[in-house]
Amino acid sequence: MRVDIRGDSYDLDAGLVAEDETEIRRQIDEYAAGDREAFDLTVDYPERHLGDVMRAMSEIPYGETRTYGDLAQDLDSGAVAVGQACGSNPLPIIVPCHRVVGSDGYGGFSAAGGVDAKRRLLAFERGEGLDRF
Template sequence: MRSAPAKLNYTAVIAAPFAHLGVMADAQAVQRIDFLPLDYALLSAADVPVQQLSVALAEYWRDPTQGFDLPLSYQGSAHQLRVWQALLAIPPGQTRTYGDIARLIGSSPRAVGQACGANPLPILIPCHRVVGKTNRGGFMHRLDSAALSYKDWLLQHESAL
């Protein structure tokens, strides 16, 4: 999961309870989501995948047990794809450590962390559910308070199950 690079042309920017989300999509699928500050201007879009994403996220904000059945399009290395697939199996309200995922797919915790940080579809591919063995770990290749506050919000939201 990563924070937004400067000046991307988002298809939409939608509100979340803790941030704004920059969305990149085409007519067929959602391709990327970035966390943006709350003062980033909202931008609506009529594209079907963006509308579906908005509805699905609204449901998730109300009930974190809601799964996501959306048209997605993303690419990654074979290792990243294995990690992201493993993340999709973590139920809401639960966490796994980087080491847990590494053992599951035959990798290393550091490599799992790198793949989590490269996740193009945070929330939908729940890298926030992966924590360190003794702490909450990082988020979006960052340890700053903004990035960790996003992770904390998502984990607290889901822990209310």
Template sequence: MARLTVESPLGPLTLTSTAGVLTALDWRTAGAASDNDAVLDEAARQLRQYFDGQRATFDLPMSPAGTPFQKRVWAAMLEIPCGRTATYGDLARQVDSAPRAVGGACGRNPLPIVIPCHRVVAGTGKGGYSGFGGLTTKDWLLDLERRLVLVPTP
């Protein structure tokens, strides 16, 4: 297991990789830097691009730990376009489940931002957010994405 902490406008984010794949992104925790981990270096580069408004999606090898149901929900979240939102009900219909179960899977997402759980909202337009800062962070991420000036990513 390798770790790398990167600075972001939201505070430090600690990335974890195992066996060449990204496995976690933790809010506001500091971890010792690992020696030359290509996946972590690339994840840090892509996160910087995202926060600089130059990247709308992530292209990283990842393997988040979760149940088969959680992984279906996370895959559905990856299909929500940058700057857009979907409701818990929308995703529940897509994965043949209930909105509350989708909300639980969102809250257990080990790769927030990369797997965009912030793009999932309640039918009323908000919903919760388990990331550091709660709804303030969720709103900040959605505002960032709405302002993105998309340029081709390498």
């Protein structure tokens, strides 16, 4: 399913969420309006590394970031492997891969809008520049 958030579009694999698309959209809309900081959705995480990284991303609080290296250390993995998993995240926004950044910058972002969309999401979550949305 495709959702629009504050001017950017994101493709989500709704098949990995137990709730129906109506509930997913309701919660996404609340997030986009600034009324929701965490999703109350049941995610069926993939097996192996991708699922491990997705679980770790899900633990990053709203408005905060962690580096690829931070997650790699927590998962006994490598930063590049974590970055690849972030880029394969089938549930952007719900599983907040935008909250994972490089040690010297934003890193990448595979969703439409690229790194600019990542910057916008992080600024929104931090309450910065809301008048630009």
